[in-house]
Structure formats: structure tokens, C-alpha cells
Amino acid sequence: MIIPTANRKETEAIIKQAARKVFLQKGLAGARLQEIADEAGIGRTSLHYYYRNKEKLFNAVFSDNFLEIKRRIPYQQEEDLPLEDILIQFTKEYFSNAIKNPELDLFLLNEFCARPESMLNLIKGHEVTQFILQAFEKSIQKGKLKGNAQQHFITFISVTFFPFAAKNMIQQMLQCSEEDYLQYMQSREDYIVGFIEQYFNTQIKK
Amino acid sequence: MIIPTANRKETEAIIKQAARKVFLQKGLAGARLQEIADEAGIGRTSLHYYYRNKEKLFNAVFSDNFLEIKRRIPYQQEEDLPLEDILIQFTKEYFSNAIKNPELDLFLLNEFCARPESMLNLIKGHEVTQFILQAFEKSIQKGKLKGNAQQHFITFISVTFFPFAAKNMIQQMLQCSEEDYLQYMQSREDYIVGFIEQYFNTQIKK
DNA sequence: TTTGCTTTTGACATTTTTGTCAAATACTAT
DNA sequence: ATAGTATTTGACAAAAATGTCAAAAGCAAA
Structure with missing residues (x-):
């Protein structure tokens, strides 16, 4: 039995941060997964591993930002x-x-x-x-x-x-x-x- | 010898108007040529005939908007x-x-x-x-x-x-x-x- | 109606971007 | 060390979007 390691959350955080940066700059349509991957310093395929597709990734980043907005x-x-x-x-x-x-x-x-x-x-x-x-x-x-x-x-x-x-x-x-x-x-x-x-x-x- | 008919300018205007609508709504990256063509009521290929590619079309519309903005x-x-x-x-x-x-x-x-x-x-x-x-x-x-x-x-x-x-x-x-x-x-x-x-x-x- | 042009169209090619998969690698607990 | 799982990777598939082309259709003047 394996506990989702701290590392996973870390990676997710890195990805979301990278994705956030690109999404904010280019918008959903303009953002490229490759660019996000590069920004995060991982392979593009890993993006799919963590978040099945672009939309899911966007939503993940976005629901975080909901919280951020409320904090703000x-x-x-x-x-x-x-x-x-x-x-x-x-x-x-x-x-x-x-x-x-x-x-x-x-x-x-x-x-x-x-x-x-x-x-x-x-x-x-x-x-x-x-x-x-x-x-x-x-x-x-x-x-x-x-x-x-x-x-x-x-x-x-x-x-x-x-x-x-x-x-x-x-x-x-x-x-x-x-x-x-x-x-x-x-x-x-x-x-x-x-x-x-x-x-x-x-x-x-x- | 043929003078660029009034019709050409008309069509161009229709296209630009349609393109404008879609570009404003979706942005450059989000806009689809097909959607613009549909909006203009013409085939997508005609879009290429009048404006070689998306970027050219965008610029054509956009320089119009430049004028519009300047007017504004x-x-x-x-x-x-x-x-x-x-x-x-x-x-x-x-x-x-x-x-x-x-x-x-x-x-x-x-x-x-x-x-x-x-x-x-x-x-x-x-x-x-x-x-x-x-x-x-x-x-x-x-x-x-x-x-x-x-x-x-x-x-x-x-x-x-x-x-x-x-x-x-x-x-x-x-x-x-x-x-x-x-x-x-x-x-x-x-x-x-x-x-x-x-x-x-x-x-x-x- | 024929000629010479413009315009439209559909089939196809290319490019770009996204998504999948299985094999390779790394990691962790036993 | 090994089994078992998690993660990464690269090759590949699929999809989406753009771009090209040649043939067809339209149109105007001779």
C-alpha cells in the first residue's frame, strides 16, 4: 500500500504554477501544453499523466484561483x-x-x-x-x-x-x-x- | 481589362465583419477560420482566397480596428x-x-x-x-x-x-x-x- | 457563344496540437 | 535484492486546424 507521496503534490504544484503562468498570459485557447511542460521542466507526457487533458489541467489551476480570489x-x-x-x-x-x-x-x-x-x-x-x-x-x-x-x-x-x-x-x-x-x-x-x-x-x- | 468590381470590396467587408465578430469574441488564438467562414456565409476556402491566411485576415480586420480605435x-x-x-x-x-x-x-x-x-x-x-x-x-x-x-x-x-x-x-x-x-x-x-x-x-x- | 478573367468549391496535403500506450526507469517497503 | 508500484519517457496515433491546388462555376466583354 502506497501513500500518495509528498513528491506527487509537489510536482502537481509545480505543474499548476507553470500552467497558471502560461494560461494567464495566453489564455486557454492560446496556451500550449508543450510550453507549460517546458515551463515546469518536465516532459509533455507527464502533464497527461497528472492531468488527463488540457481542460482538466485548466480546471485544476482555476479552482485554485477561485480560492485565491476569495482570499484576495x-x-x-x-x-x-x-x-x-x-x-x-x-x-x-x-x-x-x-x-x-x-x-x-x-x-x-x-x-x-x-x-x-x-x-x-x-x-x-x-x-x-x-x-x-x-x-x-x-x-x-x-x-x-x-x-x-x-x-x-x-x-x-x-x-x-x-x-x-x-x-x-x-x-x-x-x-x-x-x-x-x-x-x-x-x-x-x-x-x-x-x-x-x-x-x-x-x-x-x- | 477588369476593374476590381464593387463586389469584391463588398465580400471583403462581409468577411472582415464576420472575422471581427469572432476575433473579438474568441481572440486570435481562439478564433476558428471555419467559424468565421460560417459567420460570413461563405466557404472556408474563400477566406484563403481573399486573405491568404489567418494572420493576414487578422491584420486586415485589425488595422481597420486601428482606424476605429483612432476614430474613437x-x-x-x-x-x-x-x-x-x-x-x-x-x-x-x-x-x-x-x-x-x-x-x-x-x-x-x-x-x-x-x-x-x-x-x-x-x-x-x-x-x-x-x-x-x-x-x-x-x-x-x-x-x-x-x-x-x-x-x-x-x-x-x-x-x-x-x-x-x-x-x-x-x-x-x-x-x-x-x-x-x-x-x-x-x-x-x-x-x-x-x-x-x-x-x-x-x-x-x- | 466564345474567350478570358474572377470566384467558388471540394478534395487533398500539411502542420500543429493533443492524446495514448507500452516500455523503461525510479522509487519504496519488505 | 526484489517485488510491486509510481513516474517518466519516447514513439506513435488521432484530432483539429490551417493551407494548397486544380477543376468547376460564374460573369462580362467581344
């Missing part, structure tokens, strides 16, 4: 925090995770397009979206914020999520290296905090 | 307009085009990832990026705006570009239909104008 989107039910605090807290935790994995965001965007159902689960199982949306609504109801909750919500997602999804685009637009980009993203966290304080707070003063 | 990104060299006016003008023209073609934005984002080189040309050939970035810089230099030009630039791109790229994601998050989404985008144009006036203008008053 922290959610604390302190209903009564002021809007500002909710947004800032979310931003901070989101950024600290997203900076480690900027590629994931574009991938997500695509999945929402390619496989909406599976993404729906992700959202449904995780109420943070509704929570933030409602935070905007409440703030408006209380007269602390002017305007439309949905639009504010979209704005908030845009300024936090998009810069990661558009990593390559931004690099090209600002004509900067990856290091510069990461630098921008590092300081962007503080920028966003300032943004929240100014924009979602000064609304009423107009 | 209006650029007038009125250097001396105030920042606000520049941004608002850009936003209006951008929105009027983007609403007709939300798919293009996500496609672009992906291409920047998968084929950065070809995207570079698009940007290089069109100075609007630099123009807007510089508009931010000038405004800061003049003391009319506080903060960092790059960050503001990213914010501006985020709130305009992202909501189109994230069409499906937003639909799921707001749990709304496509019509609702388009509705939101319609009214978002005005929202953004308000946003520009408030945020990129009130910065100094803090």
Missing part, C-alpha cells in the same frame, strides 16, 4: 462602519494581495465573458459586492453622499481593479518597465485612500 | 484648453463610440498582454495618450491640480475605459440585464463629466 477579497461584516472606512479597508487588503498577482485580474475579466456561470458562483458565494454596493446606497440614503450608488460602485471598482487588469496596457501607455509599474501600484494604494477621502466624501459639499 | 480616440491639438475641457471632450467622444462597441476594450486589453508589440504601434502612432498625460502634468505644474500625473492619468483611464472592458463582470455584479448595463453606460457619460469637474478640479481646494 476580504470581507468583514461590520455593517456600521462609515462608507469611507469600508472602502479604505477593502482597498488596502485588496491591494496587498493584487500586487502579488496582477495577472489574475485580466484573467477574471475574461472568465466573466467566457464562463459567466462559474463566475456567478464566485460572486454569489461572496457577498462583498453587495455589501459595498449597499454601503454606497446607505451613505446616499443618509444624505452623506450625492449621486447614484451604482455609478459610484463602478467607479470604485474601476480605480482599484482596472490598474491591475490593464497592467500591460498601462506599462505601454506610460512607457515604463515592470518595476516602474509595480512602483506606481505600490504608491497607488495611498493614492486611492486619498481618492476615497476626497471623492466619496466631498460629494455632499458641492 | 479623438485627438485635437488644442494645447491650451484647460485640463477639464480636454478630459470632458475626450470622454464624450470616447463614450459615443465605445457604447457601440463595448467588446473592443476587453479585446484590446488582452492584445496588450498577448502581443504587446503590435499594440505599441497603435499607441505610438497616436499621441493622445501622451497628450492627456501631459495635460495632467501641466495642470499640476500650473498649481491647478495636486498629486501625481501618472496616478491621475490611470484613474481617468480606469473610470472611462474599464466599465466597457468589464461589461460582463459589471452585469453580474449589479445583477442586471444587458439593457440595464447599457442604460448605466449611457448615463455614465454625464456622471464622468461630473466626476471630472469634481475630482480633477477640487484637488487644489483641499
Whole structure:
């Protein structure tokens, strides 16, 4: 009798990491098993041994990323925090995770397009979206914020999520290296905090 | 002697339109020539007759989209307009085009990832990026705006570009239909104008 | 209607990518 | 060391997708 050795899990992890890299860069259709194998430093045939086929491999990597996403989107039910605090807290935790994995965001965007159902689960199982949306609504109801909750919500997602999804685009637009980009993203966290304080707070003063 | 009949151009247009649809939906790697042919209502072999191969077809469609994108990104060299006016003008023209073609934005984002080189040309050939970035810089230099030009630039791109790229994601998050989404985008144009006036203008008053 | 061209079509070839299998190798417990 | 299992490998098969070609069909002018 043989226990699935630690080595197996290790290899699986290496493969998934390699696959992840290639999938994120090239997408499901564009990824080549050979490239993944090379990246993992194993023969292509071994890929089939561990994961019968491309789709299975993709799903394996992907369900991992589900978990990663949930980790990345922290959610604390302190209903009564002021809007500002909710947004800032979310931003901070989101950024600290997203900076480690900027590629994931574009991938997500695509999945929402390619496989909406599976993404729906992700959202449904995780109420943070509704929570933030409602935070905007409440703030408006209380007269602390002017305007439309949905639009504010979209704005908030845009300024936090998009810069990661558009990593390559931004690099090209600002004509900067990856290091510069990461630098921008590092300081962007503080920028966003300032943004929240100014924009979602000064609304009423107009 | 025969003049390339009007019919040829027509067929080419039909093919390109079909190809465009499939490419935007599936990306270069994911698109199948057969599907494009079906979509265009012609035999797959004819595709090769008009455009020798997939890449040529892609480029043909794509250079059209280059034009489309350039059309979509209006650029007038009125250097001396105030920042606000520049941004608002850009936003209006951008929105009027983007609403007709939300798919293009996500496609672009992906291409920047998968084929950065070809995207570079698009940007290089069109100075609007630099123009807007510089508009931010000038405004800061003049003391009319506080903060960092790059960050503001990213914010501006985020709130305009992202909501189109994230069409499906937003639909799921707001749990709304496509019509609702388009509705939101319609009214978002005005929202953004308000946003520009408030945020990129009130910065100094803090 | 014939000539000379363009366009379409289907059969086929090629290439690319994925998937299978059995033999070789490595590993582990007895 | 050996048996038994896990893993790797390379040769091969199959499938999927692209690309080529020549013959057929269409069309317009003489």
C-alpha cells in the first residue's frame, strides 16, 4: 500500500504554477501544453499523466484561483462602519494581495465573458459586492453622499481593479518597465485612500 | 481589362465583419477560420482566397480596428484648453463610440498582454495618450491640480475605459440585464463629466 | 457563344496540437 | 535484492486546424 507521496503534490504544484503562468498570459485557447511542460521542466507526457487533458489541467489551476480570489477579497461584516472606512479597508487588503498577482485580474475579466456561470458562483458565494454596493446606497440614503450608488460602485471598482487588469496596457501607455509599474501600484494604494477621502466624501459639499 | 468590381470590396467587408465578430469574441488564438467562414456565409476556402491566411485576415480586420480605435480616440491639438475641457471632450467622444462597441476594450486589453508589440504601434502612432498625460502634468505644474500625473492619468483611464472592458463582470455584479448595463453606460457619460469637474478640479481646494 | 478573367468549391496535403500506450526507469517497503 | 508500484519517457496515433491546388462555376466583354 502506497501513500500518495509528498513528491506527487509537489510536482502537481509545480505543474499548476507553470500552467497558471502560461494560461494567464495566453489564455486557454492560446496556451500550449508543450510550453507549460517546458515551463515546469518536465516532459509533455507527464502533464497527461497528472492531468488527463488540457481542460482538466485548466480546471485544476482555476479552482485554485477561485480560492485565491476569495482570499484576495476580504470581507468583514461590520455593517456600521462609515462608507469611507469600508472602502479604505477593502482597498488596502485588496491591494496587498493584487500586487502579488496582477495577472489574475485580466484573467477574471475574461472568465466573466467566457464562463459567466462559474463566475456567478464566485460572486454569489461572496457577498462583498453587495455589501459595498449597499454601503454606497446607505451613505446616499443618509444624505452623506450625492449621486447614484451604482455609478459610484463602478467607479470604485474601476480605480482599484482596472490598474491591475490593464497592467500591460498601462506599462505601454506610460512607457515604463515592470518595476516602474509595480512602483506606481505600490504608491497607488495611498493614492486611492486619498481618492476615497476626497471623492466619496466631498460629494455632499458641492 | 477588369476593374476590381464593387463586389469584391463588398465580400471583403462581409468577411472582415464576420472575422471581427469572432476575433473579438474568441481572440486570435481562439478564433476558428471555419467559424468565421460560417459567420460570413461563405466557404472556408474563400477566406484563403481573399486573405491568404489567418494572420493576414487578422491584420486586415485589425488595422481597420486601428482606424476605429483612432476614430474613437479623438485627438485635437488644442494645447491650451484647460485640463477639464480636454478630459470632458475626450470622454464624450470616447463614450459615443465605445457604447457601440463595448467588446473592443476587453479585446484590446488582452492584445496588450498577448502581443504587446503590435499594440505599441497603435499607441505610438497616436499621441493622445501622451497628450492627456501631459495635460495632467501641466495642470499640476500650473498649481491647478495636486498629486501625481501618472496616478491621475490611470484613474481617468480606469473610470472611462474599464466599465466597457468589464461589461460582463459589471452585469453580474449589479445583477442586471444587458439593457440595464447599457442604460448605466449611457448615463455614465454625464456622471464622468461630473466626476471630472469634481475630482480633477477640487484637488487644489483641499 | 466564345474567350478570358474572377470566384467558388471540394478534395487533398500539411502542420500543429493533443492524446495514448507500452516500455523503461525510479522509487519504496519488505 | 526484489517485488510491486509510481513516474517518466519516447514513439506513435488521432484530432483539429490551417493551407494548397486544380477543376468547376460564374460573369462580362467581344
